[in-house]
Amino acid sequence: MPSTSEMPAGAAAERPAGARARGWAALFYAAQFFFGGWFLFHGLNHWLQFFVQPSGSGQGMRDLISVLIDSGMFDVVKAIEVAAGVLLLVNRFVPLAIAVSFPITIVISFMNFTMGDNFGIVTGIISILLNITMAVGYLDRYLPMLVYDAEDPGIGGLQRLFREGLK
Amino acid sequence: MSDKVMRGRVHVAAIVLGVGVPAGLTMGTLRTGADYEVVATPKQVVEGLEKALAEKGQDAVLDGFVAPDVVTHRSVMREGAASFAEAARADAERTQDLPARSLSANASLVMVQSAMAGAEAAGAPVVQIYRVRGGRIVEYWSAQPAQ
Numbered sequence: 254m255p256s257t258s259e260m261p262a263g264a265a266a267e268r269p270a271g272a273r274a275r276g277w278a279a280l281f282y283a284a285q286f287f288f289g290g291w292f293l294f295h296g297l298n299h300w301l302q303f304f305v306q307p308s309g310s311g312q313g314m315r316d317l318i319s320v321l322i323d324s325g326m327f328d329v330v331k332a333i334e335v336a337a338g339v340l341l342l343v344n345r346f347v348p349l350a351i352a353v354s355f356p357i358t359i360v361i362s363f364m365n366f367t368m369g370d371n372f373g374i375v376t377g378i379i380s381i382l383l384n385i386t387m388a389v390g391y392l393d394r395y396l397p398m399l400v401y402d403a404e405d406p407g408i409g410g411l412q413r414l415f416r417e418g419l420k
Numbered sequence: 421m422s423d424k425v426m427r428g429r430v431h432v433a434a435i436v437l438g439v440g441v442p443a444g445l446t447m448g449t450l451r452t453g454a455d456y457e458v459v460a461t462p463k464q465v466v467e468g469l470e471k472a473l474a475e476k477g478q479d480a481v482l483d484g485f486v487a488p489d490v491v492t493h494r495s496v497m498r499e500g501a502a503s504f505a506e507a508a509r510a511d512a513e514r515t516q517d518l519p520a521r522s523l524s525a526n527a528s529l530v531m532v533q534s535a536m537a538g539a540e541a542a543g544a545p546v547v548q549i550y551r552v553r554g555g556r557i558v559e560y561w562s563a564q565p566a567q
Contacts, residue, residue: 282434285438286434286435286437286438287438287441287442289438290435290437290438290439290440290441290442290443291442291446293439294439294442294443294446295442295446303443303447304446304447315554316528318461319461319462319463319525319528320525320526322461323461323462323463323464323525341438342434342435342438342439343435344431372449
């Protein structure tokens, strides 16, 4: 293995940058796999009952969860959690899975912040930080969406989708 | 070992850890007690009450469906589980065996729309409203034609 002094100047500069990139990737992957596993486990629990679904740590949360269950909306939320969790764990369509997870995370965090106890507040903070961390890790995929003037809509995207397919 | 195989193994390990760690944390931090009590939804409570009334009769109402100080609003307002049980049984008898019936729930309130049984006022609308807190009926309204 050549010493640093034997390396070309460019290669010596790339090594720490590469190690730093791997470190960031490890951090983002840790958030992604933890969040994916958490969503999958809690989503599947709705049907498989690993543990009894808690009714909430306050009357307001109990009322809200009751309405979600009785209306059938809870089934939809849990199905989305399972789908997003699987995508994050198999590392496919990850930016989409992160975007789909965000509204659920916001609702969970909002409920925990406004109606939960201390444990719920900590859970809410962690879940929103995980979602933000994942989104930052894939921010370059979202940048095309963050344009001030999107110009005129058209079917160019649809044509490109059929021509090139999903990558 | 090729880079592809290595990446595959790391991915599998990440999936195992990704599911295992949050699952372990969840099971290890599950809480019990009154603050985190698992209770039936208001709709489930009312459905359970109606089933218990039909299968076991009036006494079953006192068996876990109502709060001790439940308030019953019918022709007069009464307080207490025994008054509610009597009213619930009487209302169930007057509206039984009719197909036109709907039940909807909104947070703590459950509304049951049905129609009167019996010869004189058959088909007349009946509305019953239950207010449920903590898995127990705490208030009950019944609006129906006088007999």
